[in-house]
Amino acid sequence: MQLDILTLLVMTAVNLLMVSAALPVIMGPRISVAARCAQLSLLAQSIAWWAVIAAGHGYELVMMTLAVGFTCISQWLMLRALGGWLGHRPGERWLRALVVLAPLGYLIGGSFNGVFRSGWGNACVALAMLIVARGTLMPLRQSTRPWRWLLFGCMLVMAGLVVARGVMGTFFSESYLSFQTPQAVNLAMAAGANLSLVLVTVAILVAWREEAEGKLRTMAMTDGLTGLFNRRGWTDRAEAMFANAQRYQQPLTMIMLDLDHFKRINDTHGHEVGDQALKLFARLLRETRRTGDLVGRLGGEEFCIVLSNTHKSASTGFDQRLRGRLREVAHKELGFTMDFSAGVAVLKDGDATLAGLLARADLALYQAKNSGRGRMVMSEGGLGATVI
Template sequence: MNLDVNTLLTLMLVNVFAMAVAVPVVMGWRVSSSARFVVGSAVMQALAWGSFLLALPVHDRAFSTLWIGLLGASFVLMWLAVRGWLGPRPGGPVLLVVCTLLPIGYGIGFGNYAFRVAWSNFGLGLLMGMVCLACAWPAPGANRRWRGLIIVCLGALAIVTFARGVLGGFYTELYPSLRTPHPVNVFGAALNHIALTLTTIGLLAGWHEEAERALRIQADTDGLTGLLNRRAWHERAGHMFALARRHSEPLAVLLLDIDHFKRINDHGGHEAGDRALQLVARVLMDTVRRGDIVCRYGGEEFCVLVTRGGVPAAQEVDRRLRRSLHEHPAFGPDIVLDFSSGLALLSGEDAGLEQVIRRADRALYDAKAAGRGCLVTAAGGA
């Protein structure tokens, strides 16, 4: 096959239309906003090149301007997808200004070939560069491989796009049309296939990382309260237990149980019970200190690993939580949420976290036997 510019452009059209179909089929629409931006970017690319097809036979100026505008929008959507996955990224206002001015300037200056080629290529190259910057900007915990793939592919395409702008804007006789077989143009047309395909693969890898992260969160989280579940709490608390033993730091376990939870269910149904659990979870998260680990331990029980500060810090958590629940008007004047709690402190004889938890559980049992609504500290924990 003779890979001239016309052939490469034809293949490009086939490529973007295939991706516009494949990406939504693979990802679907019932996904995160970032994933929808990726789907939207692929669709924008297809619409852009569809407008390019219609330019000469229908209306060159209108459809060529639409082509450039849609291409610019596709890179903005890529940037938005990356921002959704990696957090705040630099250059958002610049990106929107460039994307807005790009088709406007192109349409106004359409009669001047050198201007429109330079304007469009510099603008598109800048948008690609902004996507690369978004991927390169620090993002702790994010996989570098898919980000690196996008940086390499779009970065190379941006450089060639800038070169096209220089060629068309300042050496117009060497590049008098989009189909001119100049080496830079031929290379750029070929690179488009590789770069956009691999960029799409990189974006799909970013989506896959997002999906894996969501699954991990779902596996570690109690669906009703949003707190850690018991398994995930044990995993993280076990790590903190080992650190506390190694550095001889105080560590306490506060185990609490909502008082008369059955009465809440009987009075307002299971919906009231769910609201009570959610309220306790929310207030508990507002009460604990940074570094403490909270979970729904099971049923109406919650557990807090209080790091640093020992028994006084754990008692303060208990006091603040109890006060906040007493003052909360969630269930009206007839029902006041309260809880019984047991507290145990790590001792030098504890071989594992389970021993601390067992002492806290016995202290919780003693709190219930003492009439509920109080905190009991396990022997040796003061």
């Protein structure tokens, strides 16, 4: 069966256009920047192929300049999508430069020399594809599915076909300068573009689903009001910290905190101000903790922080810093001062479970509240000793 190059080109452009229209319907309006960039990448690629088709019917230099430009834009958008899904965008600076330099060099150089035009355009497009292929490697966020390898393979194969076309057009025959010449490499590139469209679309959909699943997991582990871990999310991570501290004989300190007279804040100022107070306290907890410390809202006005690799003496300094910041900032932002009670428990040799350590911290917190609030009590083997 003989393949018609123009038919293949039209099929590629139409398929890209249809997929570009279908993806927003499938994904819906509320999607991430990464998913939106992936949609726009396919749309830009569709425009590039329509420009290639139009080049065969007049204004070839202008149309092919547009084709080169939109192909580079498509690759830049795909790299931005990868950055959102995988955590980084290596080579983005180079790709942004290609978005400008590739069509500009093609337009200026192509006015004087068709061979230069072929070499420049194909080299820029191949380089853009290789940058995207590199962007799938060494992610900062690990992917649970192999969609990035699918995308890597597509980019690598298409870059190889682009290089082959550029080499043939530059060094062997000027007939390769036109996409619509039925040469083997042009046919292979058009067929490869159709196949890559299917595989890239699958990769995009899998990446989007993985992202959506990650968001659901985060929502299940996160307190909607404060943005801290909820009890479930906090417990999962605290269990790992507890096991690690036991395994390597490292110190671990747990502090339970409860905002004093929170019901009075709600009754006096309203629940909206009460929510603002909770968010303020959560923010100050994040700002006061160290990297590696774990903060969570366990329910209501009750919070908990695990200080990793920390002895009990450090809990006093943490309490004083947090208490001072809270009094100062609350008065400035809410118009009234706030304070809290705290209970501290330090990991001991006899602590077999996280629940036991949490129970000791909770008992110390109960003693702090019964002793007049606004203070910290440290658990000592089940007995409380007032620290502040």
